Amino acid sequence: MQLGGWQTCAMFGEGVVRVCADPVVDLFVAETAGPAERTVLVVHGGPDWDGSYLRQPLVELGGECRVVLPDLRGCGRSTRGLADEQYSWDLVVADLLALLDARQVKTVDVVGFSTGGKIAQRVALAAPERVRRLVVASSNVVPVPPDAFDGWQERDRRHEAGARLANAEGVAGVELTRAWAWSSAPANVWRPDKLDEYLHRLEGVAFSGEWMRPYQAGLLSTVLPDDAVDRLAALGIPILLLHGRQDMTFPAALAEQAAKHIPSARAVVLEQAGHMAHIDQPDQWIAAVREFLA
Template sequence: MPSPFPQGSHTLIVADIPQHVHVAGTGPCCIVHSGGPGIDSGYLRMPLLEAHCTMVYLDPIGTGASGRLPTHPMGYSVDRFADQLVALLDAMAVHRPYLLGHSHGAFVVLEAALRRPDAVAGLLLYAGAASTGGGFMAAAAARIDDFVRRHRDTPDAESVRAAWNGLPAIRSDAAYTATLRGLLPAYFSNPARSAEVLAALRRRLHATFLVGDSAPFDVRDRLATLTTPTLVMAGRDDFILGPEFADRLTEHLPDARQVLFEQSGHFAHLEEPEAFAKAVLDFVASTRGDYRSESQG
């Protein structure tokens, strides 16, 4: 069913913290959790999905117009974000919405669904993972090195290398924002092809420095119990959460299907918006007897 909230922006108190959401579109309800952590929902606006679904974009706690934890910037673990999302599901009283999470947000919606599987009609894990342990950061660093080699002697290579090397020194919102803006080219399959989109994203990006716990995310031993229909999505050229992570999620989940976007990195909804929307709408259509995407007539 659609969100009980009308179109536009709303703030409600959830788990004693102001929770901001923006509602757009009509149709089946899909609650969207952005990544980071520390990024508000603005970059995830998806007009092609709003034409068919009621999209509820939430600003995660600590970001955008939502409130902050009393210990800010500490305490923003996946568990705490999942607590907030589960409480939001109860507060909104939406019957079995879809949950769409991007990047770190995919960890959050997956954890929330593991806790409340009967409350969710379907799960959309976009650039997510079942685990970030082992050599996660080492593998990402190797792909950064590859990006710099392929784009050597360009401003993109210089900004990406400097930003990656500066990650350990981040201690403020301003430093976090500057670092992510510098890294952005590496998140795209082809920065030159997506130059306008990348520039617009860089202009609007404002990040909040948040600190969670130090434990790697790992839910592999719990996924076999999650029978919620799931769509796993990844960009072929995503340097940090690419196809290998999508494969592992799909292998561990009992009712999962996978879509890879061949000309995308971390932001398939921006690099291939039509293909991204079709994948989501076809998934919704296949899990709802009373709904069909336009692609199915």
């Protein structure tokens, strides 16, 4: 494993870490200063996004913790152009564990957001001895039932633009990923006064379309681990299920339901917060993470 040259950017150092030699996979990593024994591995969502939209407010943990925020393979400034079969959840988990090895981290706290929350569960299940605490943010442990959002008219209204985009012709790959992110913004951010801030963050995201290809070809397995509730309960790892009450992607009620069935888990549901709860309620969000990881 090799570590690229590092530069400082807004309290995050930035560099490249090689996590696989055949094929070559380099992960672009943003990292704060902090003690290695208190490393927080952050797994972004998408997956065809990068991790930049999560830097705030997680940067506030810098110094007291070492926050490590990689772009997953095929995402952001990490290696792209891999064959479709090289995009799998097992390989992502292997990359993340290799990253920890490269940074000489034996035990880590893991924060996974949205799709990253399900990848984080896979990390804990694959290497439970390396995960001290697990934060599943704006994600799910319980499968989402097909009728989960029936009758929620406000959600239907906010998703209308995205639904039109799904039927648009001539939009594919990275352009489709970008267009989806922008059109779904009103559904992802609950508070209207936070929408401009969110759109500004989207301007800085290096979107890709790498994961969309195998997804559309039916090559990707479901990212949520099978029997996640029972398997996580058996591990006994402390788990925080951090959610926005108005999340229009994963119902907040599922976080509360999962907490009732996993003895080591607790749910924190933030009011007046949507899927991007860290943007709607940044102070409450980072306070919940900090308290849990203390």
